[in-house]
Amino acid sequence: MTLTADLVIATAVAYVGLLFVIAYLGDRQTRRGAASFLRSPFVYTLSISVYCTSWTFYGAVGTAARSGLEFLTIYLGPTLVFVGWWFILRRLVRISHDQRITSIADLLSSRFGKSSRLAVLITVLAVIAIAPYIALQLKAITSSIEAIAGSSEFGRGSLEGWDEVGLAFGVAAGMALFTILFGTRNVDAKEQHHGVVAAIAFEAVIKLTALIAVGIFVVYIGGGMDTIFADAARVGIDVHASNTFGDRWIAMLVLSAAAVICLPRQFQVTVVENSNENHLRTASWAFPAYMLAMSVFTLPIALFGLTFMPVGSNPDMFVLTLPLAQGQDWLALFAFIGGFSSATSMIILESIALSIMVSNHIVVPIMLRLTSGDGIGEGKGVRRLILNARRLSIVLILFLGFGYFYFTRTSDALAPIGLISFTGVAQFLPAILASLFWRDASARAAIAAVAVGFVVWLWSSLMPSFASSSSLVADVLANGPWGIAWLRPQALFGLDGLDPLTHAVFWSLFLNATVLILGSLASNQSALEHVQAALFLNVFRRTSTDAASMTGSATADDLFLVARRVLGHDRAVDLFSEEARIAGTPWSALEPSPAFIRKLERELAGSIGAASAHVMLSKVVSGDSISLEEVMQITDETQQAIEYSQELERTSTQLRATAEKLEQANRQLRRVDLQKDEFLSQVSHEVRTPMTAIRAFSEILLDEPGLDSTSRDRFMTTIHRESLRLTSLLDEILDLSALERGERAWENRRLDAEDTLDQAIRVCDALARQSAMTIRLGPRAERAIVRADPDRLSQVLINLISNAIKYNRAAEPEVEVRSRCQDGTYIIEVEDNGTGIDAAERERIFEKFYRGDHIATAGNAGAGLGLPISREIVARMNGTLELIATARAGACFRVSLPMAEPGARA
Amino acid sequence: MEARGTGGGVLALDVLIAEDEPSILEALDFVLKKAGWTIGSVMDGEVVVDTVRRLRPRMLVLDVMLPKRSGFEVLKQIRADASTAKLPVLVLTAKGQQQDRRVAEELGADIFVTKPYSNVEVVEAVRSLLGDPADKRAGA
Incomplete structure (x- = not known):
């Protein structure tokens, strides 16, 4: 078999036909809902590998041959993104699904307040920036056909008379037709093209298989990897020689990482065509693996080609020319198909993505502006208009690519052209990152930033590529416009000595990001921007x-x-x-x-x-x-009002709590105050009563000189008695007050309470004899060790016994005192045979100044503080004083004290 | 407790004293008798109203702090009963607070005297309520 251009072109057309069938079947299966494998994560991953275009298919070998390992950066950048920045992609996918985003221009426009201007800018920039990339594919296809055609005497076949430009134009026209047939058959609600994706996935398999087949073949005829490297080293080729790991590496890493996010077709397959967020998980390792497989044989092919191909051969075509040189026509044809499929998949997807942007962001808005409010086209007008706009866009895009190809045809390397496009689309990156992570980024700043980046890119990256075809450009490159040296495209602002690519990347992205940041800080967002920014930022929380x-x-x-x-x-x-x-x-x-x-x-x-x-x-x-701005303002104000009132509510709750506490404290104070008033009032009463008697009798004694001596003595005795009563009253008040405050030095010590009881009985004995009554001793404990203050205990016992004597008005008054030890408690009971105390009065007799009615009748009344004082004292000795009910009528008081030595005596 | 008319059974009673403190009662009794009035006395609140109805004193000296029934309650009862409503009442109190004075006035006490009082003060108060010169009788 002899490969001719005719055969190759026929094969290419047949291949395209196959793709069309695959796309058609894919769409049909999807409509039926039966094509589950089309929605598998692996098809998704394969479609993402549209990243690998003919540039990588042919150009990677060329780059490896010219610049050694530099070709790896083109793979490393996307690998970093998919492995390390997985979350950015996930965020992009989630946002785009939520917002029905159709393109990268739509994404940025949506985030920045549905800004039409930004969308138009992004679209225009993308179309211009992609033109070199399309040109690159045209060039690759043209070169590959030329390579095959030039390989044999009759190879050109029917291409006789066509030059390179004509061939490229033919390819461009064919591609345009094919893409229109492929991508603009319908306007899908979600802009998903399952058929196209299926075809792209198929192409991904083809190009990988072709490249690996060539690689294995080369390794086979080269005698293994080691031999190839050794042969290369022998003829003096060192892959590590040229400028490795320098600033250019960094620039290319940044560019390729940015490109895999920002390229319109990558956004289309990775984000828009994504049907399941979880597919990203698979893609995060499978896509890097795919790229690794694509690059495994790059170096061996490059080295083998450099070693064995004639000097002056185009290294970009090694993949094709090596099998040709070895007479492996079938393999060469397969390699051609591989390269062709790399190019077609890129052109198809890129033009679809761009045409969507052009029609949605430029054509439809213009149409909306031209039509009046009520009539928006006729019938299916909008749909037809959109489709036509897309078809036209595809033609325009491919024509632009062809134009670029035409003007730069004298430059033969593929890779630099691709990097120009990468630098162009990388201008979207700052705005995209800001849209995902920075709430304050504003539309005006984003527009300015992208515009600035775009201008710098035009000047320092795109324009210099025309140097070989335009002497004017070459002059500007060398001397600057009008001789202004600091505006030289590859040495802007005096930054000389950098690699031109690094220079362009640095200045464009640096100025772009600076304008974005400073501009956002200096400008305000519109209401809609504000809303959209929040939606984008909170996409996982909403x-x-x-x-x-x-x-x-x-x-x-x-x-x-x-x-x-x-x-x-x-x-x-x-x-x-x-x-x-x-x-x-x-x-x-x-x-x-x-x-x-x-x-x-x-x-x-x-x-x-x-x-x-x-x-x-x-x-x-x-x-x-009411405008949206007003609504937002109202919402903001309402929000503020709500926050303010919540704050007020919190404050007032605190105030209420404080007020409640104050109220409580106040009530307690009032109660205490009332008690104090009551007490003072009673004290006043108790003091005034004896004073009244004393004053009255004193006046009588003073006013009645002729008073008989009996009356005089009697009155003086009364005055004396009332004075004593007054004194003891004051003593008791002070005593009680001290007891209640607990200030009095108090000493509980071990003592035998029986001794104290005996002592108290002896003191009261005299009083009893005076009142002609007997103190009867009941059963007694022999010894009772308690912890008590002896004087105080004695005071309590004397008080109880003397009360029993004083207020007993029985005919034969009698007091019985008895004591016992019981369960670790020492108990003293003082019982009289008087009239007793009513049940109703039992507790009240321990209140201050309370005197039972029976007391009032006795002439020698106390102040009513004796019992409260006694009870207080007993409590201080950890005991109790109570009035108990007995079988007999009289009152019986009981003192109970805990024993210090319970076992001493039962 | 029995009220005693010291001026003899037939003679109308001038003053009934309701007071539970024996020594104060003794002093009042002495002073008012000396001024020429006939005196009766009770020592608890429960019997005051009955005694007033029975002995028909021309006036009442009423202590506030009485056992069993307070002086204020007694006063209220006296004012409520048509037969005793017009009886002049002198209220004695040892508490000496503004509030007691107000309550007493509201309940219809004619004069309010705070303990300790001077004997002259009480005599003058009683004289003003009885409206006659005591010395005239004292001289009789």
Whole structure:
């Protein structure tokens, strides 16, 4: 078999046809819901490997041949992202699903307050930045066809008369046609293209297999890895020689890491086409593994080619030319298909992604602006318009790529062209990171930052690539515009001596990030930005749906018209039927709730982007005169009011608690005060009573000189007695007060209480004889050791016995005193045979100044403090004093004291 | 407890004293008799109203702190009964507080005297309530 251009082109067309069949089957299976394998994490991972384009397929070997290990950075960057920054991707996916994000421009526009300007800027930048990349693919395909065509005498076949440019144009046109057929058959609600993804996954397998096949072949004919390395070393090729691990490495790592997030097609496959967040888990190791497999044979192929291919061979084509040189035509054809599939998958996806951005962010907004409020196209106008816009975009994108190819065709290396695109899309990275993690980033700052980065990129990265085709550019490069040296594109602001790539990356990203940060700090966010920023930041915490983005109301008919035009009749009917079913009303009576309008907006956003969906619905929803800003302001104020009132509530709760405590303390104080008043009032009464008698009799004695001596003596005795009563009253008051305060020096010591009792009985004996009564001794304990103050105990006993004597008015008055030890307690009882004390009075007799009625009748009344004092004293000796009921009528007081030596005597 | 009319059974009683402190009662009895009035006395609150109805004294000297029934309760009863409502009452109290004085006035006490009092003060008060010169009788 002889490989000719005709055969190769025929094979390529057949291959494209196969892809089309796969995509068609994939779509059909998905519609049936049967294609579960299409939703597997491995298909997802394979589709992500669209990252590996013909640049990597051919160019990695070229890079390895020219710059040694540098080619690895292109793989290391994405590996770092997928392994280490997995959470960023997860966040992106979650946000995009929640917000129905359709592209990277949509993502940034949505985050920054659904800003149309930002979306347009990102779209334009992306289209321009990707042009070199498309050109790269065209160049790779063209070069590979040329390589095969040039390999034999009749190789050109029907290509005779076509030059490289013509061939590239043909490829571009073919690709445009193919992509239009592939990607713009319908406008999907979620912009997911399962068929395309299936085809891309298939291509991923093809390109990997082809590359590995070539690799194994090369290792086989080279005599093994070791031999290849040894041969290379022998002819003086050192892969470690050139500028390894320098600033260029860092720049390329940054670029490739940024690219795998920012490239429109990567965003499309990784985020938009993602059907399950968990697939990211698999991709986080499988994608790096895929890249590793892609790069295993890069170095052997490069070294083998450098060693054995004729000097001057294009190292970018080694993958193809090595099998050709060895006469392995089938393998070469397979390699060509591998490279071709790398290029087609990239071109298809990239143009689909870009065309979505162009139609959603540029064409639809212009259309919305051109049409009046009520008429938004006719019938299926919007859908057809969108599809046509996309078709046109694809043609434009490929034409731009071709244009770039045309102007830079004299430069032959593939890799630098790719890096120009990488640097361009990396300008999105600061804004993306800010949108994910920085609440205060503002739309104005983001627009300025991306614009600044874009301009620097144009100047220092894109423009220099035209140097070989334009003498003007070459002059600017060498001397700066108008001879201004510090504006030289590759030595901006005097930063000379850096690698041009590093230089461009540094200045563009540095200025970009600086403008973003300073601009955000200096500017304010609009209300919608504020809302969206919160939604993005809290994407993993949010439970309720997003804040109301539409106020006002619309009729179901108006909304249906909009929905049908954008989503298509079937989908619109589905949506409204479901809403009608949920609302439980017939279609005609449906009143769209704000929630439904929100849902509709999200559905529309899935087709035409957040900003356009927002504008479109705003035209239909008859907004109240109140603007969103005002609503936000009201919300903010309400929030502040709520916080303030919560604070007030807290404060007032504290105040209430404090007030309650104060109230309590106050009540207690009042009670104490009342008790004190009561006490003073009683003291006053008790003092005034003897004083009254003393004063009255003194006056009588003074006023009646002629008083008989009997009366005189009698009155003087009364005065004397009342004076004594007064004194003892005051003593008792002081005594009680001291006892209650507990200030009095008090000494409880071990003593025999029987001795104290004997002593008290002896003291009272005289009083008893005076009153003509007897103190009868009952049964006694022989010895009772207690801990007590002897004088105080004696005071209590004398008080009890003398009370029993004084207030006993029985005909034959009698007091019985008895004592015993019982269960570790020493008990003394003093019982009289008087009239006794009423049950009602039993407790009251221990109150201060209380005197039973029986006492009042006795002339020699005390102040009523004796019993309270006695009870207080006994309590201080850890004992009790109580009035107990006995069989007999008289009163019986009992003193109980704990014994210090319980076992002494029972 | 029996009320005693010291001025003889037939003679109308001028003053009934309700006081539980024996020595104060003795002093009052001495002073008022000396001034020429006939005196009766009771020593607890329960019997005051009965004694007033029975002996029909021209006035009552009433201590507030009486056993069994307080002087204020007694006063209330006396004012409530039509037959005794007009009886002049002199209230004696040892508490000497503003509140007691107010309660006494509200209940219809005619004069309020705080212990310890001077004998002259009480005599003058009783004279003003009885409205006659005591010395005239004393001289009789």
